[in-house]
Structure formats: structure tokens, C-alpha cells
Amino acid sequence: MTRALLIVDVQNDFTEGGALGVEGGAKVAAGITSLLQANPGRYDLVMASRDWHHGDDDNGGHFAGASAPDFISTWPVHCVAGTPGAEYHPGLAADAIDVHVRKGQGRPAYSLFEGTTDDGAAPSEALAAAGVDTVDVVGIATDHCVRATALDARRAGLGVRILSDLVAGVAPGPSAAALDELRAAGAVVESSTSGS
Template sequence: MTIEFKKGDALLIVDVQNDFCPGGALEVPDGDTVIAPLNQAIEAARQTDTPVIASRDWHPEGHCSFEAQGGPWPEHCVQDSFGAAFHPDLRLPADVEIISKGQSLDRDQYSALDDTGLGQQLRNRGIKRLWIGGLAQDVCVHATVLDALSQGFEVKLLASATRPVDPDKGDAVMDEMREKGAETV
């Protein structure tokens, strides 16, 4: 994977948390295989002073997305739990910017740019292009990429650094993101 960061770029890592990796409450098949390419991207970002941002699901107990509350998902990424922690092999830099989402009891947020203030924060810093990877390709990565494109950001999707929770949807979701304007690398 060749990454050439330039001024105006940022690396956005979406939800690489224990609950989305093998053995987690909402396991993405082969979810941990995104870690090595993301660590390469993090190292490249550090060498070029490119900002690294990591989003996370950060749900309160009883969140509306949980099956027990009528939502579609098993309980996952509950605030301050082991499952909500970033995967221990992901080498996030000390100055990583963490974006927490899904904190409201009555609303879910799949996108890291959905009412988090991240889009405006990036524009204020002169960021024009986002390199995006993480979990899950067909849910939160998909929503983040589409939101980034709709907010005017150029998107480079790190294809080797994302996996779908539903493998049958992976190709179609990748095609849709490309059709909307994301470039896969």
C-alpha cells in the first residue's frame, strides 16, 4: 500500500475497537486484519506530520442500537468497557484526536462526521483530503466516506484496511463508495 500524504491531508481511522474484532460482541470477520495496514498508514502520517484521527463507538448502557432496546445490534462498545477500547495492536500516536459517537440514548451515529463537529474542525484546519480505513466497511466506514464526500472532502479509501460485518455486502458497498467519488488505494 502506497500512501503519499501531503499538506491538507488527514488520516481517519474508523472504529477499530475490541468489540468489532475477532472475539468481540459485534465481530467483523477478519476485522483484525485491518490493523497492520492501518499501522503502516499511521507511521506514514507521523513521518509527514499528518493529523491522525480515530473515531469510536462510545455507547451508554441501554443504547437505542442494542437489540434489548429494539435496535439491530448486540450490545457493543459500552463506554469505558474493554469492548469499547481501541484494539491493543493498533499503534495510535499519543496526539491522536479521538472522536466519540453514538453517545445519545435515543440516536445512533454511524458516521464519524455525523453531528460530531469533525467536518468543521477539519475545514478550519485546512484539511481537504481524508484517507479512511477501519471497521466496519459496510456500516460506519461506508457512512463516514459518504458523509465526507457530501461535505466536500476528497476521500482516499484504504481498501486493505477495511472489512465488512456482512461479507456479502462488501463488494457492493465498495462499488457504491467509488461511484460516489471515493478513490480506493
């Protein structure tokens, strides 16, 4: 088994104090770092995504603009490329990341699999090149980008485990529903301390 860790959108704008801050986001960043430091060699590949939106347009309708955001498909401006809000949270050990993925870039994108790596490849290509067949998924937000990433990983035929103590969601109800949907899709949901 070749396992990757997929870190989803642990960015300043998605943690406390950010444009779309999620409660518990900073704790997720610190928890992921602790996991990696306590378990060197646990993962054959560490891949992380960041929203990376253009600041000069509505990003394919993703930004609400002059209208009020509905927080379902339209959002306030966030994670604009090159701004502090788009950077990884300082509590995340960015030096442990092997492959960086940028998503958005002028259009709505929720799943890590919708992005591109720094060398322009699809994330699925980078995972395949490394022989990855199983992924652990962590990050922000459970009910949006973590959900989309994990579902795409299952569609790609990968074994998927959501580390429930290393995700944070926008709202409790939708986050619980997302985890139920992921279980129904064949993902395992368990704590990062539940074995390897």
C-alpha cells in the same frame, strides 16, 4: 493538499472475539499501525472514531434489547462506554491519533461525522481548522461505518480515498456493494501501497 487519515471504529468489540467481531479486524489494526510507522508525516492529521454507547438504555433503538437483533438497524450490546470492548484494539497505535471522536452516546450513529471530539467539537470543524481537503478512510466495518463516514466526507466536499487493504467488512457482498457505492459517489478505492 492537506490530508487526514480517518480511522473508523477499530475497537475490541468490532475485532475478532468482540461482541460484533469482524473477521480481519485485528489485521486492519496492525496494518494501520504499520502504515503510520512506515510513513511518518504522510498525514497532516490523524482522527479516529469509536462507538461509545450508553450501557443503561437501548441507545435510541440501536440495541435490540429483548428482541433478536436484525443486524441492519438493531444490534447486540456493544462498545459500551468505559468497557474494554469500547477501547481501541491493542494493535492500533493509539498514540499516533491526534483527534479522538466518540459517536453513539445514546443514539444510533454510524459515521465518524456524527460524533464529537474530546473537546466537544464536530469532527468537520476539527478537519476544517486543520485545513484538510482530502481524507484517507480506513477501519471497520466497510459495509456500515466506513461506508457512512466516507459518504459524509464526500458530502462535505472532501476528496476521499478508501484504503482497500485497511478495511474489513461484516459480509463480502454488502462490503463490495459499499465500495461500488463509494466509487459512484466520487471516492477512490485503492490499496495503501498505491502511492501517496
